[in-house]
Amino acid sequence: MSSVKALEMLKKVLDFSVKRGGFDHVFEKTKLVSAGDGKCVAEMVVEKQHTNAFNMLHGGFTASAIDLFSSIAVLTHPKIFEDIDEHSESGVSVDIHVKYLASAKIGDEIIINADTVKLGRNLAFLEVTMIRKADNVIIAKGAQTKFVG
Known part of the structure; x- marks a missing residue:
């Protein structure tokens, strides 16, 4: 699958997730x-809606971003879907871990790098790194295992 096609289709997947009216x-x-x-790479600017009571990036948002973007990354793996559409499913989370390493405040630009480390017959092993763009500080590292069988 070409990365241009994957990017186009994943933008539709993300748009569908955002507009369906749920937490996304x-x-x-x-x-x-x-x-x-x-793999996938996303960028965002931390806004008030992404923060906790101390106006820092909320841990729950960070965990959700790790879940969402690792799920999007696995959709681009050639073994999963040859023809992605906006209603594709990436499997079910079996395990997710987050290491919170630094903070981010309102206005900080964040880069989210997601990677499919290994894809077996039934399980996908995924990793995500969130980086503060201004100084390349790692904000969080996450790992997720998904049932994809």
């Missing part, structure tokens, strides 16, 4: 930058 609306201003071969 918090990702409405997240921009997919690249996608393909089991």
Whole structure:
């Protein structure tokens, strides 16, 4: 699958998720930058809706971003879907871990790098790194295992 085709289709997947009326609306201003071969990169600016009571990036938002963008990354893996559409499903989470390493405040630009580390017959092993763009500080690292069989 070409990375251009993957990026186009994943933008539709993200748009569908945001507009369906669920929790994913918090990702409405997240921009997919690249996608393909089991990877995706997204960027966003931290806004008030993404923060906790201390105006710092909320841990729950971070965990949700790790879940969403690793799920989007696995959709681009050639073994999963040859023809992605906006209603494609990426499997079911079996396990998710987040390491919170630094903070981000309102106005900080964030880069989200998601990667399919291994894809087996039934399980996908995924990793995500969130980086503060201004100084390349790692904000969080996440790992997720998904049932994809």
